[in-house]
């Protein structure tokens with residue numbers, strides 16, 4: 001009798017063990033299933049968000065094309081320069097919103113101006129970059145260091161240069177680009193560059209293909225101040241007041257007392273390069289999408305660089 005009771009006890013424990021194992025298995029299956037559903041939903045929302053961002057890109061291309069028909073200059077009072085309002089994205093399956101801005105990239109200093117077509121340093125642009133750094137309260141020696149990063153040779157600028165011997169001694173070691181940049185964030189790798197300096201500089205610089213002029217109708221205040229070493233903060237404030245939202249009535253009248261004839265020749269009141277930043281939220285998914293456009297003389301607006309995230 002005792003043996004039978006013991007056998008029953010063992011059977012009961014075995015049954016309980018199997019039941020516990022089955023319970024754990026079922027819980028794991030349910031958990032995995034829920035994760036799969038969430039992953040699939042996130043992918044679908046991301047795809048919907050991407051479509052909305054591409055839609056915004058196409059819409060802005062149309063606005064920039066129309067702008068070329070409607071006006072002969074580009075300034076901050078135009079439709080493209082207006083931040084577009086938060087637009088709801090609503091359907092049976094999704095809920096979200098889209099908003100964004102378009103920026104004239106020729107209101108910034110193009111770091112690729114630092115070298116000419118032969119890969120040699122352009123002395124006037126180097127001086128302008130120094131003045132921009134000075135206007136921002138940053139160390140002007142970054143101009144020479146940036147010029148060395150871009151120029152074709154491996155001879156360090158004196159006294160402010162940095163070529164491969166500096167960078168190959170770092171941990172981890174790396175080398176200079178010795179060519180034009182496609183993304184200005186590359187300058188974060190410059191010798192001595194820290195985050196605070198780079199964050200201060202970033203809104204005023206850009207990397208555009210080839211040499212570009214500055215559009216004084218949209219240039220930032222420090223970029224205006226970089227046009228001549230005798231330009232004062234008061235001069236810049238007067239210029240900003242004069243251009244207001246409609247741009248300068250006449251560039252030559254406004255700038256000839258302030259800059260050299262050579263610099264005056266480099267100034268523009270039109271733009272070929274713009275950048276759209278669009279933010280899309282679909283349910284729990286958020287996408288930040290950047291698209292850089294080139295607008296040709298016949299109004300063909302072409303995306304030349306797309307990126308996600310911070311720039």
Ligand SMILES: [Ca+2]
Pocket residue numbers: 067068071072073074075078
């Ligand atoms: Ca225009």
Ligand SMILES: [Ca+2]
Pocket residue numbers: 147148149150151152153154155163176178
């Ligand atoms: Ca170099």
